[in-house]
Amino acid sequence: MASRSFGACVLCHPVLRMTCRRMSAAADLQSQIDFLQGQPHKKHPGVTKLKNLGLPDKLQAAALSVIQGAQVARLTERSRKLTNFLWSRKRAVEDFTLRKKAASLEKELWEKAMETPDGADEQLLEERIRKKVLSELRRTTYRWTAMKYDEELGVVYMAARLAGGYAAVRRAMNEIKKRDPSFAPQSLLDFGSGLGTVVWASHSYWGDSLKEMVCVDSSGQMNILAERLLKGDDERAEPPIKHVYFRQFLPVSPKVQFDLVAAAFTLSELPSTKEREEAVLTLWRKTGSYLVLVENGTKEGHQILMEARDTLLLTQEKTLHDSRPASVFAPCPHELKCPKLAVKPSFPCNFQQLYQPLRLPGLKHKEQQVEEFSYLILTRTEPVQAETAAVDWARLIAPVQRRSRHVHCRLCCPDGHLQHLVVTARKHSRDLYRCAHGSHWGDQLPVLQKADDGSQTD
Incomplete structure (x- = not known):
């Protein structure tokens, strides 16, 4: 009988074979990058989700003080209705979409009229079809109206959205803090600043470096309310966050840039695709490092962000004061077309953040609630590479x-x-x-x- 080689005997032994497999697997892993970077598995570098978030103590106290002083009737009921309204809100229908739909309806009605002529005068028939088209458009077209906040509605909005909006913005900005720990912004621009949640969220991460924070909101009442939340009960007291400036219009000079620019739940308040596109391009021109966009985690919110993403990645501007191109920082791991939009039926790309709600007077609350949101972060700096x-x-x-x-x-x-x-x-x-x-x-x-x-x- 022919004898087998020593190597063959080794490979046949089950214990030695298992040892070889383990050594091979270890060698393969060793040859790959140490993606843990010395962190425990549950806190690996890709973890960006935050635990249950609560409002800063001073912000919570100021909000409850404002609510108590305002004494808004049926505040709980109205805040719940406003939350539902804002969540179900859609974009305004574009004029060209309406014209296209009207032409299609008119053609369909004329074809039906020609199939079963009733002998009516052509001018009378045309008037009848026109009225039917207008009636159908009124019945089926979403009625978009701009939100106008007076003092009372501002308090209702605060009761409804302060805690959830803060949680969403804080979670989005945590992505920058975690993945770019050396980033220390000195200036911030918040477009559509509302209650000032962006200021509070960014201050929690970069309070030591931020020296200028400009809040821009077209609503004068919202600016007054945000300033009251900063000052708290005592208007003479030193505010916990300094160097915050409120404006109703963006800084004029296109050369003025800010290290961090944000727009939270703002693009959805603009009435047309053109206005959203112009706003995004303007914000990008003013971005020195990072642009953070946050919207509701609905189909509408996600699609608005994807439109903004396409605008900044694909648009070639004629006049450039900063030639560094836009690159996607988060959440997309690529700059290709969003694959979620290609799936039918489509579902939004959204995320969740647990938070502690604002405890309204006389109301029992759950210990935590969930904010569902979509976000997009673009950067002028080079993407973080492994x-x-x-x-x-x-x-x-x-x-x-x-x-x-x-x-x-x-x-x-x-x-x-x-x-x-x-x-x-x-x-x-x-x-x-x-x-x-x-x-x-x-x-x-x-x-x-x-x-x-x-x-x-x-």
Whole structure:
């Protein structure tokens, strides 16, 4: 009988074979980037979700003082109705869309009239069809009206949206704080500043460096209310946040830039695509480093942000005072067309943040509520790169489903595709499995290898 070689005997031994596999796997992992960067698995670099957020103590106290002094009738009921109204709000219908719809309706009615002529005079028939078209347009067209805040409605808005709006803005800005810890802005511009939540959220991260914060809102009453929230009960007392300036119009000079520019729940208040596009381009010209846009986590909010994204990535301006191009910082891991818009039926790309609601007088509240929002951050600086191309960071776009020995992750990937990845320790490494198990909706997840039998593209 022919004798087997020593190497063959080694490979046949089950213990030695297992040892070789483990050594090989360890070598493979060693050759890849250490994506944990010394952090524990539950706090890996892709974690950006925050725990239950509450309003700063001074902001909460000032808001309750304003509410108590205003004594608005049926405040709880009105704040609930306003919340529902703002959530269900759609964009105004464009004029060209209305004209197109009217022409289609008119054509359809004429075709029906010609099929069954009733002998009516042509001029009379034309008048009848015109009235039917107008009636149908009134019945089916969304009636958009601009929000006009007086003193009382401003207090209702504060009761309805202060805590949730603050939570959404704080969560979006946490992305910059976590991924670019060296960023120390000295100036801030908040367009459509409303209650000043952007100022409070940004101050919580960069209070030591911010020296100038300009709040722009067309509503004089909103500016007065935001200033009262800054000063608190005692108007003579020194405000907790200094160097805040309120304006009703943007700074005129196109050369004036701010390190951080934000617009939260503002673009949806502009009546047309053209006005939103002009506003986004103006804000970008004034952006020195980061532009942060936040909207409701609805289809409307998401689509408005994707329009803004396309405007800044695709528009070539003739006059440039800052030639550095726009690049997407978050949440998209790519600059391709949003894959969620290509899926039918489409669902918005949105995220959730737990927060503690403003405790209105005489009302029992839940310990926490959920703010659902969409956001977009663009930057003039170079995108943050991994140390090596071995790691692609994808975005979790749905809740992580944890099962026995495997985790279901739905991801938006750097190649511009949606992916349903089933992560296991055996197929994807123990480190990646533990990271996936501890991650949440909205976090980033390092994908160390190509999709295999346990993954699929949605």
